[in-house]
Amino acid sequence: MPARFKTIIEPFRIKTVEPIRHTTREERLEALARAGYNLFLLKAEDVLIDLLTDSGTGAMSSRQWAGMMMGDESYAGARSFYKFRDAVHEITGFKHIIPTHQGRAAERILFGTALKAGDIVPNNTHFDTTRANIEYRGAIGLDIPIPEAHQPQLDHPFKGNIDLEKLEQVLKENGERVPMVMITVTNNSGGGQPVSMANIRSASEICHNHGVPLFIDACRFAENSWFIKTREEGYSDKTPLAIAQEMFSYADGCTMSAKKDGMVNIGGFLAMNNDELAGHCRNMEILGEGFPTYGGLAGYDLEAMAVGLFEALEEDYLRYRIRSVAYVGERMKVAGIPFVEPTGGHAVYIDAKTMLPHIPWHEYPAWALSLALYIEGGIRSVEIGSVMFGRQPDGSEKPAAMELVRLAFPRRVYTQSHVDYLTEVLDYVSQQRARIRGVKIVEEPPVLRHFSSRFAPAHGDIILPEA
Numbered sequence: 001m002p003a004r005f006k007t008i009i010e011p012f013r014i015k016t017v018e019p020i021r022h023t024t025r026e027e028r029l030e031a032l033a034r035a036g037y038n039l040f041l042l043k044a045e046d047v048l049i050d051l052l053t054d055s056g057t058g059a060m061s062s063r064q065w066a067g068m069m070m071g072d073e074s075y076a077g078a079r080s081f082y083k084f085r086d087a088v089h090e091i092t093g094f095k096h097i098i099p100t101h102q103g104r105a106a107e108r109i110l111f112g113t114a115l116k117a118g119d120i121v122p123n124n125t126h127f128d129t130t131r132a133n134i135e136y137r138g139a140i141g142l143d144i145p146i147p148e149a150h151q152p153q154l155d156h157p158f159k160g161n162i163d164l165e166k167l168e169q170v171l172k173e174n175g176e177r178v179p180m181v182m183i184t185v186t187n188n189s190g191g192g193q194p195v196s197m198a199n200i201r202s203a204s205e206i207c208h209n210h211g212v213p214l215f216i217d218a219c220r221f222a223e224n225s226w227f228i229k230t231r232e233e234g235y236s237d238k239t240p241l242a243i244a245q246e247m248f249s250y251a252d253g254c255t256m257s258a259k260k261d262g263m264v265n266i267g268g269f270l271a272m273n274n275d276e277l278a279g280h281c282r283n284m285e286i287l288g289e290g291f292p293t294y295g296g297l298a299g300y301d302l303e304a305m306a307v308g309l310f311e312a313l314e315e316d317y318l319r320y321r322i323r324s325v326a327y328v329g330e331r332m333k334v335a336g337i338p339f340v341e342p343t344g345g346h347a348v349y350i351d352a353k354t355m356l357p358h359i360p361w362h363e364y365p366a367w368a369l370s371l372a373l374y375i376e377g378g379i380r381s382v383e384i385g386s387v388m389f390g391r392q393p394d395g396s397e398k399p400a401a402m403e404l405v406r407l408a409f410p411r412r413v414y415t416q417s418h419v420d421y422l423t424e425v426l427d428y429v430s431q432q433r434a435r436i437r438g439v440k441i442v443e444e445p446p447v448l449r450h451f452s453s454r455f456a457p458a459h460g461d462i463i464l465p466e467a
């Protein structure tokens with residue numbers, strides 16, 4: 001990396017392109033009404049820049065596509081499985097590696113095997129599917145991030161850390177009800193914020209002193225490794241791979257959605273050291289996912305993961321990835337848009353509570369803001385606020401800790417000019433912020449309501465009037 005030039009370029013060139021479609025404001029308003037004011041229910045072709053998620057939306061490399069041609073589609077014992085297993089083993093060191101079609105399948109198998117009603121699973125912050133899979137077992141997902149995590153504008157290098165004092169306290173008071181502790185790297189629901197190596201090491205010590213296993217929710221393990229390399233003392237000379245290996249060495253297992261730092265469109269795995277637990281999990285795997293050497297995937301998917309997991313750890317890639325997200329943050333700062341600072345690994349999170357103080361939480365300010373970004377710029381984002389987290393297991397409703405709009409960046413998909421367009425839209429919507437109005441829910445499913453609820457404007461029929 002020549003230090004002479006400051007521009008960080010996309011470390012790839014583009015071999016295949018996919019057109020994206022401009023729509024008019026009028027067309028977007030109509031599409032939104034048809035979709036019940038829920039961005040999940042839009043047709044993707046009505047979206048110009050899709051920042052709904054970084055999950056499964058990335059571009060695969062020529063090496064991954066080449067690998068797919070080598071896929072062994074044998075039902076049992078396929079060569080592709082062993083290649084995948086060896087790749088995961090090299091990075092994580094875990095003894096048992098169970099492929100799954102995506103992250104939540106790994107969660108369902110793990111929790112379906114290890115949890116019973118009344119159990120407690122602490123985490124820095126559970127992702128929505130993780131929490132839902134825990135609650136489905138009648139157990140409790142307990143979020144214990146450090147207190148700094150809930151102050152969006154507070155700068156902290158490792159805002160994803162788990163609160164070690166609270167962890168110790170839970171294990172002391174209720175240890176027999178805690179079958180495992182989890183740490184999510186990076187902490188997606190808390191702003192894509194990293195967890196430090198020191199925090200993982202200490203959490204591991206606390207867990208093991210109480211005889212409780214530690215599992216890592218490893219979706220964005222490579223991005224977390226980069227933050228450790230660039231922010232934590234003693235790691236600047238280590239490779240992201242070596243850092244990832246050390247992170248996993250403190251844990252007893254992991255769940256993984258390879259749709260993130262596995263660089264694939266579908267895939268995941270569950271891994272662990274415990275022989276007995278792994279045996280039970282493999283039985284569950286056969287019930288729902290398939291034989292343990294393919295786990296709900298094609299042989300070619302396993303090939304793509306085996307390559308992608310290492311591509312996610314390449315330094316040029318990680319430098320470009322983390323820098324492009326930070327760049328959006330810098331532009332938002334100039335535009336006076338409040339967001340979770342510092343910027344995280346895979347996304348920026350706008351602080352809608354601060355940005356739209358005139359919209360009360362029960363009119364879902366972050367949801368309304370995400371609609372405004374679509375109306376004005378064709379940008380699709382996702383609410384991480386009281387729609388996603390407000391509904392309690394007992395049916396009551398309370399405000400989420402934060403009202404965020406996440407703009408998540410697919411890997412290796414958009415270029416600098418897409419990002420510049422985005423920041424222009426953000427700036428414009430920010431200037432209109434006082435005119436954005438809230439929403440109400442008109443139809444709601446019993447769980448994971450953000451995916452399929454239908455909404456309406458809370459006041460008249462307007463979210464954001466034309467300027």
Ligand code: F0G
Binds near residue numbers: 052104127130
């Ligand atoms: N854990 C975390 C931290 C996640 O971010 C996700 C997915 C999962 C588990 C579940 O994995 O989707 O493969 O079943 N997050 C995506 C997102 C959906 O948009 O953040 P999955």
